[in-house]
Amino acid sequence: xxxxxxxxxAAAMVxxxxxxxxxxxxxxxxxxxxxxxxxxxxxxxxSNGFTGVFSLGHVGFIALGAYSSAILSxxxxxxxxxxxxxPGFLAHVSLPFLPATxxxxxxxVAVAFLVGLPLLRLSGHYVTVATLGLxxxxxxxxxxxxxxxxxxxxxxxxxxxxxxxxxxxxxxVTWLVSSRIAYSPFGRAMRVSxxxxxxxxxxxxxxxxxRMTAFVVSAFFCGVAGALYAHYLTSxxxxxxxxxxxxxxxxxxxxxGMASLTGASVGVVVITLLSETLRNLERGFHIGALHVPPxxxxxxxxxxxxxxxxxxxxxxxxxxxxxxVLVPRSRRRRLAGTPREETEVQV
Amino acid sequence: xxxxxxVAQQVINAVSLGSLYALIAVGLSLVFxxxxxxxxxxxxxxxxxxxxxxxxxxxxxxxxxxxxGGIAAGGLAGYAxxxxxxxxxxxxxxxxxxxxxxxxxxxLENLGILLxxxxxxxxxxxxxxxxxxxxxxxxxxxxxxxxxxxAFAFxAFAFxYWFVTRTRIGLGMxxxxxxxxxxxxxxxxxxxxxxxxxxxASSFAGLAGMLWAAQVGVAYPLMGFTPMLKxxxxxxxxxxxxxxxxxxxxxxxxxxxxxxxxxxxxAVSPYRDAVVFALLIVLLLxxxxxxxxxxQEVKL
Numbered sequence: 001x002x003x004x005x006x007x008x009x010a011a012a013m014v015x016x017x018x019x020x021x022x023x024x025x026x027x028x029x030x031x032x033x034x035x036x037x038x039x040x041x042x043x044x045x046x047s048n049g050f051t052g053v054f055s056l057g058h059v060g061f062i063a064l065g066a067y068s069s070a071i072l073s074x075x076x077x078x079x080x081x082x083x084x085x086x087p088g089f090l091a092h093v094s095l096p097f098l099p100a101t102x103x104x105x106x107x108x109v110a111v112a113f114l115v116g117l118p119l120l121r122l123s124g125h126y127v128t129v130a131t132l133g134l135x136x137x138x139x140x141x142x143x144x145x146x147x148x149x150x151x152x153x154x155x156x157x158x159x160x161x162x163x164x165x166x167x168x169x170x171x172x173v174t175w176l177v178s179s180r181i182a183y184s185p186f187g188r189a190m191r192v193s194x195x196x197x198x199x200x201x202x203x204x205x206x207x208x209x210x211r212m213t214a215f216v217v218s219a220f221f222c223g224v225a226g227a228l229y230a231h232y233l234t235s236x237x238x239x240x241x242x243x244x245x246x247x248x249x250x251x252x253x254x255x256x257g258m259a260s261l262t263g264a265s266v267g268v269v270v271i272t273l274l275s276e277t278l279r280n281l282e283r284g285f286h287i288g289a290l291h292v293p294p295x296x297x298x299x300x301x302x303x304x305x306x307x308x309x310x311x312x313x314x315x316x317x318x319x320x321x322x323x324x325v326l327v328p329r330s331r332r333r334r335l336a337g338t339p340r341e342e343t344e345v346q347v
Numbered sequence: 348x349x350x351x352x353x354v355a356q357q358v359i360n361a362v363s364l365g366s367l368y369a370l371i372a373v374g375l376s377l378v379f380x381x382x383x384x385x386x387x388x389x390x391x392x393x394x395x396x397x398x399x400x401x402x403x404x405x406x407x408x409x410x411x412x413x414x415x416g417g418i419a420a421g422g423l424a425g426y427a428x429x430x431x432x433x434x435x436x437x438x439x440x441x442x443x444x445x446x447x448x449x450x451x452x453x454x455l456e457n458l459g460i461l462l463x464x465x466x467x468x469x470x471x472x473x474x475x476x477x478x479x480x481x482x483x484x485x486x487x488x489x490x491x492x493x494x495x496x497x498a499f500a501f502x503a504f505a506f507x508y509w510f511v512t513r514t515r516i517g518l519g520m521x522x523x524x525x526x527x528x529x530x531x532x533x534x535x536x537x538x539x540x541x542x543x544x545x546x547x548a549s550s551f552a553g554l555a556g557m558l559w560a561a562q563v564g565v566a567y568p569l570m571g572f573t574p575m576l577k578x579x580x581x582x583x584x585x586x587x588x589x590x591x592x593x594x595x596x597x598x599x600x601x602x603x604x605x606x607x608x609x610x611x612x613x614a615v616s617p618y619r620d621a622v623v624f625a626l627l628i629v630l631l632l633x634x635x636x637x638x639x640x641x642x643q644e645v646k647l
Contacts, residue, residue, distance in 0.1 A: 304454035
């Protein structure tokens with residue numbers, strides 16, 4: 001039964017697609033946003049978790065994908081109304097959803113390649129800091145490129161193209177592509193370069209191309225997710241793609257387990273359910289005679305505490321490097337890397 | 348206004364801004380030198396200091412004592428942060444502690460919003476601090492806040508210099524920064540050293556937070572994040588992990604930012620954060636050791 005798991009996976013996606021709309025409007029919205037975040041977080045896992053290049057800059061790609069696809073798909077009349085200074089070649093075109101999304105993703109690939117050439121040579125937390133720099137630069141450019149983005153004002157008039165089925169389709173593509181890469185011999189090269197650079201080079205793995213492939217692929221899917229998010233929100237400002245989103249995605253990634261694609265997705269579900277529940281609780285509630293007053297922000301604080309507890313007690317995340325059903329067990333065993341060393345020196 | 352006066356005014360601005368960056372950067376560098384930890388929550392110690400001073404003044408405490416209270420609050424918060432969030436992840440890979448610090452930031456900023464709301468509050472100042480000095484017929488101006496900032500920065504640096512060179516625990520601190528394992532072997536109490544480093548760094552940040560709030564006139568829960576990021580760049584400019592380097596880096600960054608705004612075309616100045624971060628990336632690639640040439644294994 002080689003395709004049993006694939007069929008199971010497809011059936012699960014279809015089930016979500018058919019059932020979710022019947023749950024009501026609010027749950028449907030939560031499911032759509034979760035799907036978009038799964039694309040973001042799973043693709044970040046591919047780069048951050050499997051190659052060990054911990055990037056904080058992926059939100060920059062999400063922002064690029066969102067803005068570029070939104071500019072491309074905006075109806076020409078809306079462009080005349082909101083973006084009068086747009087250069088001619090952009091002012092007179094309005095692309096359908098799919099090409100706009102793909103171009104958004106392709107732009108991210110190009111940018112990721114260019115910035116990756118210098119950045120991916122950095123090691124350890126220097127790459128983390130440098131990619132944070134990338135996020136700041138993208139944000140500053142978006143805020144100041146008035147002609148394209150309306151600056152810090154809200155970008156509106158984007159058509160609500162994003163439906164549940166679009167999201168599920170892209171989730172499936174992301175998962176399939178990422179798992180094919182992550183659980184191939186190439187994926188093992190990625191994990192070796194994460195564990196030990198010297199060993200990796202000694203057995204003939206070229207570090208930079210290995211890191212670059214993961215980085216570029218994850219940038220593409222982040223761009224796509226950004227495009228989906230933009231056409232879901234329909235109006236947004238550069239601030240929607242900045243530190244709050246970055247921290248939220250990192251929390252999801254780390255809680256789920258970044259060395260696992262499904263782990264990252266589990267992280268999205270767990271954190272979303274937790275924060276939606278807490279958000280409803282913080283408005284205040286009654287337990288019998290006890291009245292708890294509203295405490296706005298308490299949900300975020302709880303999330304932060306959960307995050308730190310995970311870092312202390314289970315730094316590899318909920319799933320560690322286990323996958324759920326994505327890859328057949330036999331294949332996984334053949335290709336699995338060595339378990340990750342957790343501690344070096346105990347101080 | 349002639350060129351000399353214009354430049355003099357910009358120098359005053361640069362020194363004032365640079366002092367704050369240096370105060371924050373020194374703390375970042377101190378902790379990084381010892382633990383290899385990039386502490387994103389460092390900026391929130393600014394918020395703690397500023398709000399402590401704000402609350403104390405609201406309770407009728409005179410300004411100088413509120414200032415001491417703010418420094419103490421920063422130090423206390425630093426102590427708590429080390430014990431609760433960083434000591435339990437000691438020994439884990441570097442990125443674990445970095446992520447933990449992101450978690451701490453998230454908690455502290457939301458706690459700040461919960462307690463004080465997100466909107467900026469006026470930072471009360473005694474009248475004498477707002478006194479404006481005018482030179483060259485009012486074409487060069489500065490206030491007592493600038494003077495106080497500079498004075499406190501120098502006091503803090505003098506104290507730090509005395510501390511790391513003349514006290515036993517300061518010596519231990521330098522030994523630990525050099526080589527943690529070797530320091531333990533010669534009976535340096537590494538845990539005590541780390542606690543002291545966090546308390547020192549955080550009280551400096553608390554002080555910087557109050558001075559920052561005094562200069563811009565307001566305090567708000569997210570006030571520390573951007574200055575922290577900038578100071579981080581300052582620390583790297585100087586040579587990350589080096590105290591002297593952080594000091595120099597702070598003033599260099601202050602001068603650079605003021606220069607971008609003052610001397611480049613107006614169209615460039617909104618992009619100054621992007622310029623500064625681009626500079627960071629270039630620096631990491633070509634001179635990762637910064638001005639002090641701290642040896643770092645930065646590249647593959």
